[in-house]
Amino acid sequence: MRIGYPCINRGIGCSSGRTFRLRSYSEARMETTVEANLSCLAAILRYNAAHSLRFFRITSDLVPFASHPVCRYPWQRRFGEVFREIGRFIQREGIRISMHPDQFTLINTPDREVLRRSLAELEYHAQVLDLMGLDATARIQIHVGGVYGDRSAAMERFTARYGRLDGAVRRRLVIENDDRLYSLGHCMELYSRCGVPVLFDWFHHRINGGEPPGRALAKAASTWKSGNGIPMCDYSSQKPGARAGTHAESIDREDFRAFLDMSRGHDFDLMLEIKDKEASAAVAVEEAWGDDRFVP
DNA sequence: CAGTGTCAAGGTGGA
DNA sequence: TCCACCTTGACACTG
Numbered sequence: 001m002r003i004g005y006p007c008i009n010r011g012i013g014c015s016s017g018r019t020f021r022l023r024s025y026s027e028a029r030m031e032t033t034v035e036a037n038l039s040c041l042a043a044i045l046r047y048n049a050a051h052s053l054r055f056f057r058i059t060s061d062l063v064p065f066a067s068h069p070v071c072r073y074p075w076q077r078r079f080g081e082v083f084r085e086i087g088r089f090i091q092r093e094g095i096r097i098s099m100h101p102d103q104f105t106l107i108n109t110p111d112r113e114v115l116r117r118s119l120a121e122l123e124y125h126a127q128v129l130d131l132m133g134l135d136a137t138a139r140i141q142i143h144v145g146g147v148y149g150d151r152s153a154a155m156e157r158f159t160a161r162y163g164r165l166d167g168a169v170r171r172r173l174v175i176e177n178d179d180r181l182y183s184l185g186h187c188m189e190l191y192s193r194c195g196v197p198v199l200f201d202w203f204h205h206r207i208n209g210g211e212p213p214g215r216a217l218a219k220a221a222s223t224w225k226s227g228n229g230i231p232m233c234d235y236s237s238q239k240p241g242a243r244a245g246t247h248a249e250s251i252d253r254e255d256f257r258a259f260l261d262m263s264r265g266h267d268f269d270l271m272l273e274i275k276d277k278e279a280s281a282a283v284a285v286e287e288a289w290g291d292d293r294f295v296p
Numbered sequence: 297c298a299g300t301g302t303c304a305a306g307g308t309g310g311a
Numbered sequence: 312t313c314c315a316c317c318t319t320g321a322c323a324c325t326g
Contacts, residue, residue: 021322022304104305146307
């Protein structure tokens with residue numbers, strides 16, 4: 001089990017997801033932004049390796065507007081060597097990588113244009129990981145998408161389109177159970193229809209699930225095949241007093257220990273979706289230190 | 297320079 | 312039919 005956090009390091013003093021307004025787009029702006037983002041990403045990864053944090057989600061904003069028609073800038077060529085260098089560091093340090101395109105990426109949409117943009121966005125994510133030379137254990141996670149008033153038709157569209165995805169995307173794509181529309185049960189059904197691996201989100205499952213965590217973890221784990229790496233799992237806890245589903249500001253040690261206990265017997269890489277990022281991840285590492293699954 | 301309205305993109309659900 | 316919400320920081324404009 002490796003432990004990590006998504007996208008942002010709050011203490012390091014730089015961001016790997018700096019962006020700008022579409023109106024400000026220029027090749028010069030792209031050049032300086034992507035260069036700064038990659039340099040910060042390298043710094044975050046060095047920080048993580050030095051702190052036994054060996055799971056990291058790379059921000060989708062690494063290359064702003066990468067899948068937008070406005071972007072004609074050849075960032076892949078211009079920064080190819082930088083990507084390869086970062087990839088070598090990731091492999092040398094045994095770091096696991098994920099990416100998570102956001103809510104606009106919907107492969108089960110009934111709208112052709114939304115689908116076209118979504119595929120372009122997924123291809124961008126795959127390019128980032130490919131340029132780094134990472135194998136298929138580096139994954140791209142998305143939610144299943146909308147229901148559109150007809151769940152079975154929406155799931156059928158997902159299945160058909162998954163089968164027709166570009167190979168570079170399909171070899172990395174995993175679906176994650178969400179807190180409202182697609183539970184672990186729905187994701188398992190999609191797995192049985194098309195073979196897409198399922199990333200288990202413990203916090204969403206608590207809100208929209210029902211089954212005990214050990215059993216749920218075992219189900220999700222059964223969808224990860226050799227070459228995919230060990231399963232990935234997202235963990236968070238409820239922010240006290242907030243709407244159900246709001247991520248906590250900082251880790252709840254008690255809740256986290258309980259999670260470790262409940263998940264005993266299952267190995268996975270664990271992403272802490274908690275707002276204060278590396279601070280809580282460090283606490284999680286401390287809590288997991290004696291666990292025989294933990295890889296420092 | 298500080299304050300603040302707004303930002304590429306979708307879908308849901310309540311008013 | 313419209314708008315807030317998701318989630319979030321920070322860009323970039325205004326005064």
